[in-house]
Amino acid sequence: MNRLILAIGPVTAALDFETAGLRRKFFRYFKGQVSLVEPDITIGISFADAGDKKEVPNSLFLTKIPAEKGFVTGDGLLEGFPGEETNHWNFRVNSLLIQGDYKRVFEQILYQAFYSVTGKRNLHLIHSSGVIWGNKGFLFFGPSEAGKSTVASLSRRYHVINDEINIVDLEQPVPQLTGTPFNGLFRGKKRGQAPLKGIFLLNKAPCHNVTLIEGSEAVRNLSKEIIPPVGLSDFIDAGTYAEMLDRATEICSRVPVYRLDFLPDKGFWEILKKL
Numbered sequence: 001m002n003r004l005i006l007a008i009g010p011v012t013a014a015l016d017f018e019t020a021g022l023r024r025k026f027f028r029y030f031k032g033q034v035s036l037v038e039p040d041i042t043i044g045i046s047f048a049d050a051g052d053k054k055e056v057p058n059s060l061f062l063t064k065i066p067a068e069k070g071f072v073t074g075d076g077l078l079e080g081f082p083g084e085e086t087n088h089w090n091f092r093v094n095s096l097l098i099q100g101d102y103k104r105v106f107e108q109i110l111y112q113a114f115y116s117v118t119g120k121r122n123l124h125l126i127h128s129s130g131v132i133w134g135n136k137g138f139l140f141f142g143p144s145e146a147g148k149s150t151v152a153s154l155s156r157r158y159h160v161i162n163d164e165i166n167i168v169d170l171e172q173p174v175p176q177l178t179g180t181p182f183n184g185l186f187r188g189k190k191r192g193q194a195p196l197k198g199i200f201l202l203n204k205a206p207c208h209n210v211t212l213i214e215g216s217e218a219v220r221n222l223s224k225e226i227i228p229p230v231g232l233s234d235f236i237d238a239g240t241y242a243e244m245l246d247r248a249t250e251i252c253s254r255v256p257v258y259r260l261d262f263l264p265d266k267g268f269w270e271i272l273k274k275l
Helices: 020-029 100-118 148-154 215-223 238-254 268-272
Strands: 002-008 011-017 041-048 071-073 078-082 088-094 123-127 129-133 136-141 159-162 165-169 176-179 193-204 209-213 257-262
Touching: 002 020, 002 100, 011 020, 011 100, 041 100, 078 100, 088 100, 100 123, 123 136, 129 148, 129 176, 136 148, 136 176, 159 165, 159 176, 165 193, 193 215, 209 215, 209 268, 215 238, 215 257, 257 268
Parallel strands: 011 041, 041 088, 136 193, 193 257
Antiparallel strands: 002 011, 071 078, 078 088, 123 165, 129 136, 129 159, 165 176, 176 193, 209 257
16 A cells, blocks of 8 residues: 555544555655554545646635535546545545645645544644744744745744644643644744744834734734635535634634734844743
8 A cells, every 4th residue: 555644733644645656756745744653534546647737726625616425626626525434535636736836735635634533623724834942832924925934944943843834732731833744935844843832923024023912903813824624524614714713712812922023034033032
């Protein structure tokens, strides 16, 4: 069996490929961040030729629609249907989704696998950059181009766990920050987990400064960066966005949120270390 098992925080997902070559390709892509733990969910993957070139959407959430046995997404680029065993799925994937940067779109299916396992548990995928310093976790978030990968690059002397997707784990007495195997622009990430010190909304500015933000401002901004809590058998609807707000509210009630004004230099860490 050409199996690759990935640890997504407390969840392990097995990818079963048709060939050893495909397994090696994904092993290299995920930089060897594999697990030996028995998987919580298994996904059998078969690939179809690209054929006529199709446009690859930015989201496999927003284009996901029900099919006779499961779902279709990306205008037919990926079909998924449940297997006979519990927590087993089969995917038929257009080979476009494993070419170049499109692999990052394919990862969105693994986000959904994560939520299929965790459901309503207090575990949250956040579009963010995560860094550990002094056994404390720092989570940086913001809209596209806010500077998440820049922060990761400026923090390479510390322990960068991810610049794309991180997990906020509120199931522990002390909230934890955990990295994932997913890839952003920064490829020097390392596995890690640490107590979450603070969450920082990035804002490029003429000088470094940190300001506490609270209430609806913190919740509204953070909710936009929560990966929609949609499992493989679920679809986005109005309730999805309400749940994203609820999850952001829960996180903000447990962890302080700040606005981090910063220049593209590592001086902002001198402020963060004094918090």
